[in-house]
Amino acid sequence: MRHFDVIIVGGGAAGFFAAINIAEQNPALQICILEKNKEGLQKVKVSGGGRCNVTHAEFIPQELVLNYPRGEKELLGPFHQFMTGDTIEWFEKRGVELKIEEDGRMFPVSDSSQTIINCFLAEAEKYGIEVLYSQNVTTLDVEKSVDGEMEGFKVQTKDMELACDKLLIATGSSVKFWKLLERLGHTVVAPVPSLFTFNIKDKRITDIPGVVALDVEVTVLDSDLRSEGPLLITHWGMSAPSILKLSAFGALELAKKNYQFQIEVNFIKQTFEDCLIILKDLKQSLAKKTVYKLAKYELPKRLWQQLVLAANINSDTRWADLNKEQLEALASQLTKAVFEVDGKSTFKDEFVTAGGVDLKEVNFKTFESKLFPGLYFAGEVLNIDAVTGGFNFQNAWTGAYLASKAMSS
Ligand SMILES: Cc1cc2nc3c(=O)[nH]c(=O)nc-3n(C[C@H](O)[C@H](O)[C@H](O)COP(=O)(O)OP(=O)(O)OC[C@H]3O[C@@H](n4cnc5c(N)ncnc54)[C@H](O)[C@@H]3O)c2cc1C
Numbered sequence: 001m002r003h004f005d006v007i008i009v010g011g012g013a014a015g016f017f018a019a020i021n022i023a024e025q026n027p028a029l030q031i032c033i034l035e036k037n038k039e040g041l042q043k044v045k046v047s048g049g050g051r052c053n054v055t056h057a058e059f060i061p062q063e064l065v066l067n068y069p070r071g072e073k074e075l076l077g078p079f080h081q082f083m084t085g086d087t088i089e090w091f092e093k094r095g096v097e098l099k100i101e102e103d104g105r106m107f108p109v110s111d112s113s114q115t116i117i118n119c120f121l122a123e124a125e126k127y128g129i130e131v132l133y134s135q136n137v138t139t140l141d142v143e144k145s146v147d148g149e150m151e152g153f154k155v156q157t158k159d160m161e162l163a164c165d166k167l168l169i170a171t172g173s174s175v176k177f178w179k180l181l182e183r184l185g186h187t188v189v190a191p192v193p194s195l196f197t198f199n200i201k202d203k204r205i206t207d208i209p210g211v212v213a214l215d216v217e218v219t220v221l222d223s224d225l226r227s228e229g230p231l232l233i234t235h236w237g238m239s240a241p242s243i244l245k246l247s248a249f250g251a252l253e254l255a256k257k258n259y260q261f262q263i264e265v266n267f268i269k270q271t272f273e274d275c276l277i278i279l280k281d282l283k284q285s286l287a288k289k290t291v292y293k294l295a296k297y298e299l300p301k302r303l304w305q306q307l308v309l310a311a312n313i314n315s316d317t318r319w320a321d322l323n324k325e326q327l328e329a330l331a332s333q334l335t336k337a338v339f340e341v342d343g344k345s346t347f348k349d350e351f352v353t354a355g356g357v358d359l360k361e362v363n364f365k366t367f368e369s370k371l372f373p374g375l376y377f378a379g380e381v382l383n384i385d386a387v388t389g390g391f392n393f394q395n396a397w398t399g400a401y402l403a404s405k406a407m408s409s
Contacts, residue, residue: 004130005029006407007155007164009137009177011040014379014396015170016120021404023127029408031129032164034157036136041117043172047393048105049349052113055087055397056390057104067391069194069249070354071384074364075395082401087394094119105390135160140167140180142372150373166407168376170400173353177381181357185371189383191355192255196247198263199343200237204306204333209235211300217266218242221338225250231265233303236345238263241388244347248387251354259344265337267307268297275331283327287320297334307333352392356383366406367399376403 006022008015011033019031033040044052058064061079065072088098088106096119098106108115124131135157143151143163153167171177178188205211211233219226225246232240246263247254254261268275282296292315295304309315311329313322322330357377361370369375378399386392 001154001161001163002032003030004032004162004164006031006166006168007153007162008033008168008170009140009155010170010172010174010379010381011035011037011131011133012170012172012379012396013041013044013393014172014381014400015168016041016124017397018168018170018376018378018400018404018407019129020120020123020127021401022408023124023129025404025408027127031127032162033124033129033131034135034137034155034162035131035133038133040131040133041120044116044120045113047113047350048107048390050113051107051111052116053105053107053350053390053393054091054098054116055084055106055394057084057100057106059084064391064394067389068384068386068395069251071359071382071386071395074359074362075384075398077364078367078398078402082398084394086401087397090397091116091119094123103389132160137171137177138180140184142184142375152374166374166376168378168400168403168407169357169381170377170379170396172380173356174381178356181381186361186369187358189355189358191353192251193344193351194248194251194354194385195244195347195351195388196344197234197239197347198237198243198247198341199259199345200339200341202339204310204337205233205238205339208233208300208302208306211303212240213267213299213303215269216242217269218246219264219266220246220250220254221262221264223250223253223261225253228269231267234345237341238339239347244388247344247347248354248385251385254344259341261341263339263341265339266335267299267303267337268334270335272331272335275335276327279322279327279331283319283322287318289319290315291317291319291322291330307337310337347388350388350392352380352385354383354385356381359383365402367403368406376407378403 097109139156141154152165213231216231227245229241231242295301379396
């Protein structure tokens with residue numbers, strides 16, 4: 001049986017980041033990564049549409065944590081130790097420059113996730129980290145001495161048995177590995193999808209895929225879930241940050257509803273009453289103009305036209321001819337349009353799973369298990385996930401870094 005000082009199960013974002021940092025802090029340690037696939041870092045490869053949204057330009061820990069529906073409280077301390085600025089510096093030190101996009105997302109200037117992969121592989125090689133591919137870890141045991149003292153860990157794959165003093169679990173959202181951890185004694189919060197788009201079949205949006213309303217307010221009816229931001233009409237329904245935020249913060253609640261619910265969209269972020277006053281003014285000031293033809297509120301014309309038709313206003317009706325019911329119906333479509341959500345779709349740029357190792361069982365100073373000294377977790381294996389924008393990787397970097405500090409000592 002081969003013995004290592006440190007074994008890392010999972011050659012993904014958190015696994016590689018931890019291994020490199022452990023090696024840098026203590027080059028004397030024998031470190032091994034066990035990865036079940038023929039190649040590692042596969043999610044990094046496809047991340048951010050192939051560009052890898054490495055982190056997000058948010059530099060205040062108290063603000064950064066607000067992007068984590070699960071993990072907000074627990075990540076505050078760790079972010080004081082290692083967060084966005086440290087990530088930027090870490091990559092810069094290794095020749096990878098990051099750039100900030102308008103919405104705060106950060107990518108390598110190459111716009112290619114391969115840059116990040118090349119960096120990790122080169123660093124792993126530089127430090128002599130053994131990366132063993134096609135090694136699916138199927139058993140995990142704690143080794144104890146005769147008097148019950150913990151002495152390390154034993155892991156097994158189809159063709160190998162390995163032992164180590166310290167073990168980092170960085171297996172991402174692997175259901176099979178969560179089962180192994182449950183068998184060991186850890187509690188795992190049942191996984192449900194997060195970061196998805198809403199399927200909506202509705203006449204108002206069927207013919208206008210690609211249309212974006214820049215700043216809307218979306219509420220899930222019969223719940224406290226509410227969000228703001230851009231909204232994109234897709235071929236299947238709705239997407240973009242206003243929807244994705246709801247899918248993340250409502251991951252558990254929406255799963256319970258079996259993804260069948262109603263949303264109310266306020267396209268202009270104004271009250272019905274205020275909107276009605278403005279529409280009545282427009283009835284006077286634009287009396288001779290056709291309602292359908294001239295979009296108001298800086299809404300995309302095609303969306304405005306659909307809302308006008310939905311308010312029972314014909315395409316040739318003039319403002320002066322609008323009756324009270326039509327004015328109210330238009331104000332209603334603009335400020336509280338209800339849509340039926342019937343299922344969800346995957347958001348291709350980034351998706352994660354809510355659920356994972358119960359955070360109560362982890363010490364967030366070191367990311368060590370409270371049940372098994374010497375056992376550490378980082379990344380998505382924990383019950384931590386974030387909204388879209390680079391925050392999920394930041395969780396992987398932060399956890400892996402703090403675990404590496406503890407494991408290298
Ligand atoms: C399409 C897509 C795009 C994304 N884009 C972004 C983005 O741009 N920005 C962002 O912040 N987040 C993004 N995410 C989320 C991000 O990829 C994850 O949060 C992140 O990869 C988690 O890192 P991790 O190391 O915990 O898990 P992973 O990167 O999933 O790595 C886990 C590794 O463990 C291995 N493994 C699992 N079980 C075993 C086992 N039993 N034995 C051995 N190995 C095992 C897996 O094969 C895998 O290589 C995206 C996700 C997806 C799916």
